[in-house]
Amino acid sequence: MTLAGFDLQSIDAPKMHGVFAAMREDGDGVHAVDSLGTLFFRYDDVMQILSMPDEFSSAIFLGGPQAAHDEGSARQRLAVDTVGNILLFLDAPAHTRLRSLVRHAFSAKAILLWEQTVESVVDEVIADLIPHRGEIVDYNEVVAHVVPIRVISEILGIDPGDYPYFKRMTTAFVNVFDAAVTGQARAEALELAGELSEFTVSLIEHRRSNPRADLLGLLIAAEENGEKLSTAELVSSVAALLAGGSHTIVGMLGNGLQFLHDHPDQLELVMRDRQMMAGAVDEIVRLEPSGRWTGRVATRDVQLAGHSFQQGDLVWAGMASANRDPRQFDDPERFDITRHPNRHLGFGRGVHYCIGAQLARLQGRIVLPRVFEAFPTLSILTEQQTWRNDFISPSRITMPVRI
Incomplete structure (x- = not known):
């Protein structure tokens, strides 16, 4: 079905799942939206897109509207190059090489x-x-934003005095992804993201001369078949870690607090047995993935779900909708930390499965039960929350709680 004038960006984030459910059950669950491309809402279709990297390219940033910038600004050029070359937007063989090197820094050890x-x-x-x-x-301000940026900064070996700076820079970096950030706000985001890239270059150069056994040190030392990461690859990897390792986890920590607060029976299971947090994190990410959509571009003429696509056509895989598809999940709207199996797509699937998923899981497992343990009467002022609407990654701006 083709939808003229349909604007997902304008729908309030908390109401989006109702829209997804309606779209998922309308016709075959595949809808073309003016100026956006074709959206897939059902689990099997989304899984297929994520599993077809040869037919559907992830290289959608460079050349897209979000990459528009002032060519006269060195910082803006650097910001666009940095974002365009993160793992999320790369295809094989560049993606294969970079991921093979970066994965050493995310081992179980x-x-x-x-x-x-x-x-x-x-x-x-x-x-x-x-x-x-x-x-x-404001839980967002005092916990959800603080923990991830401090954790990723510490494991990268960044000086504690630079935490506020990195918080501001990573917010700008995330804004570069957001098509709703336009005009002067986009120019400012690009300038700050470029400044973050410049800082990262100097940090890398200093660390090469002064090796340390932290995450940045592991990335610099990573070697596969005699190859190492270039400075540009290191900058993109570190910038992606700072943005992904903070922004996406902020969302997970807020969503997790809300779900456990609203389901005291599930919270009780967690507080009795902390091992249950592993299942809880997966259920949180199933119901509210930090990234609701991921875009792909057809690399050739291809058929998918009974629809024909030409080379260059843009398609969108809706992980948030797929994760609530009753064809895949029993009682999909229910928050159940014992759900098994739980083959959600909240961390992606295939070659682009989130490389930082284990770090996100680790923070969720530790932060949420400790907050409820320290503040057992914690209550969330749900009606006072404010949201940042975003097609791909909506998030809370504020989350007032009484502790």
Whole structure:
């Protein structure tokens, strides 16, 4: 079905799932939207798109509207090059090479070492909140934003004094992805993202001369078949880690707090047995993935779900809709941390499966139960939350809670 004038960007984020459900059940669940492309809402179709990297390219940033910039600005050029060359927007063979090198820094051994870092950061954040027990605070501001940026900064070996700077820079970097950020706001985001790239270059050069056993050190030292990451590849990888390792986890920590707060029976399971948090994180990400959509461009003429696409056609795989498809999940709207199997697509699938998924899971497993343990009477002022509507990755701006 072709939908003229349909604007997903204008729909309030909390209401989006109702729209997805209607679109999923309308006809064959495939809808062409003016100026956007063709949207797929059903699990099997979304899975197929994610599993066909040869037919559907991920290289949609460079050459797209979000890559528009002032050619006269060196920082804006650097920002666009940095974003356009992150793993998310690369195809084989460049993607294969880069992922093969970067994955060494995300081994099970590395994740185990980071657990102590996450625990230490969370303990410090909660300790700062204890004097405010009984007060209303913005959970987003004091927990969900603080923990991820401190964790990713610490494991990259960034000086603690630079945390506020990196928070501002990563927000700008994320804004570069957002098509709704236009005009002067986009120019400012590109300038700041370019500044982040410049800072990262200097950080890499310094670390090459002064090696350390942190994540950046692992990335610099990573080698496969005699090849290492170039400076440009390192910059894109670090920038993606700062943005993905903070922005997406902010969303997960907010969604997780909301789901567990609203389902006391599931919270009780977690508080009795912390091992249940592994299933809880997956269920949180199933119901509210940080990225609701991912775009692909047809590399050749191809058939999918009974529809024909020509080379260059843009398609969108709706992970958020797929994750609530009753054809795949029993009682899909129910929050059930014991759900098994739970083959959700919240971290993607195939060659572009989120390389930082284990770091996200680690933070979710530690942060959420510790917050509820420290503040057992915590209540969320749901009606006072504010949202940032975004087609791909909507998020809370504020999340007031009484602790």
